[in-house]
Amino acid sequence: MTGYIDRKKSAGDPGNVGSGAGPDATRQADASADGRVEAAVGSVLVLATVAAALFFRRHPGPTFVDRWGFSLIHPAVHNSFYRSVTKLRSVDFLVAASILSAVVVVGRDRLRALACLLGPGLAVVLVEWLLKPVIARRYEAVLTFPSGSVTVVASVATAWVLAVPRRLRPVTVVFGAVVVVLECVSVVALQWHFPSDALGGVVFGVGVVLLVDGLLHMTAGTRRRAADR
Numbered sequence: 001m002t003g004y005i006d007r008k009k010s011a012g013d014p015g016n017v018g019s020g021a022g023p024d025a026t027r028q029a030d031a032s033a034d035g036r037v038e039a040a041v042g043s044v045l046v047l048a049t050v051a052a053a054l055f056f057r058r059h060p061g062p063t064f065v066d067r068w069g070f071s072l073i074h075p076a077v078h079n080s081f082y083r084s085v086t087k088l089r090s091v092d093f094l095v096a097a098s099i100l101s102a103v104v105v106v107g108r109d110r111l112r113a114l115a116c117l118l119g120p121g122l123a124v125v126l127v128e129w130l131l132k133p134v135i136a137r138r139y140e141a142v143l144t145f146p147s148g149s150v151t152v153v154a155s156v157a158t159a160w161v162l163a164v165p166r167r168l169r170p171v172t173v174v175f176g177a178v179v180v181v182l183e184c185v186s187v188v189a190l191q192w193h194f195p196s197d198a199l200g201g202v203v204f205g206v207g208v209v210l211l212v213d214g215l216l217h218m219t220a221g222t223r224r225r226a227a228d229r
Contacts, residue, residue, distance in 0.1 A: 035217025038210045045207025049146060049200055053135045056145050060137040062194055069195025073188045082186035088179070089149035094120055097156040105163040111220055115213035116163050120155035123208035127151045127201070139194055147193045150201025153183040158209040 062070075076082060087093070098120045106113035127148050137145040157176030164172050184198035 035214045035220075037214070039214030039218055042207045042209070042211025042214055045203050046211055049131075049204040049207065052196070052200055052203075053131055053145060056137045056196075057135045063196055065196045065199065066194045069188060069198075073185055073195070075191055076189040077191055079189060082189050085182050085186040086149055086190065086192075088183060089152045094124060094152050094156065098159060101156070101159040101163040104160075108165075111216040112162055112213055115209065115216055116159040119209035119212040120152065120159055120205070122212065123151050123155040123205050124148060126208065127204065131204075137194075137197070139197065140191065142192070144193050144197045146200030146204050147184075147187055147197040148201065149187050149192070150180070150183050150198045151205040154180050154202045154205030155209050156205075158206045162209070162213055 098117050102113040102117040105116060127146055131146060132143040132148070135145050136143060157180055161169055161172050161176055180202060184195075184202065187193045187198055188195050
């Protein structure tokens with residue numbers, strides 16, 4: 001009898017199908033755990049933006065963050081470089097970058113591809129159609145919190161960090177951070193936004209994409225566990 005069991009094991013018989021010890025189960029568990037972390041971080045970032053938005057609804061004027069930011073970033077309303085950087089806020093860039101990031105990851109993780117495809121657009125829609133009109137903070141008579149331009153760049157950068165293979169993520173993080181900082185500096189120097197508007201765009205753009213990706217993976221993990229019972 002012992003020899004029969006040994007032969008089954010050597011032939012690759014999945015003796016403990018329900019134990020979750022196989023490589024597929026391990027990958028699923030890792031993805032679900034990563035999803036929980038992403039969802040938690042994303043939730044904190046989104047809630048932080050909402051809290052700031054509620055504050056600015058009652059106190060729309062500049063804060064100490066804005067005064068500090070303005071002391072570092074001097075006005076350059078006609079700077080051609082800054083204007084070139086802000087072209088990244090376009091709908092064409094948002095759509096193209098989101099689609100490409102989804103294409104990069106779809107062969108490895110379809111749920112992440114969906115998050116990369118939908119997350120950035122969702123972040124921008126929430127900013128432009130919900131947060132800005134409700135908060136009604138203005139700079140030069142224009143609704144400004146959070147910065148939609150920065151939200152586009154930050155959310156797309158986050159999607160690409162998630163989409164690329166792990167070995168490429170450090171380089172992608174550095175490159176994405178540089179582009180996001182340039183966008184923040186540009187919108188402030190061009191006097192489109194308070195520095196806190198730009199910071200809000202970063203936090204919200206990153207938070208929404210992480211939250212979408214995390215929730216998708218958490219939901220999939222819950223369904224798999226329910227199916228295994």
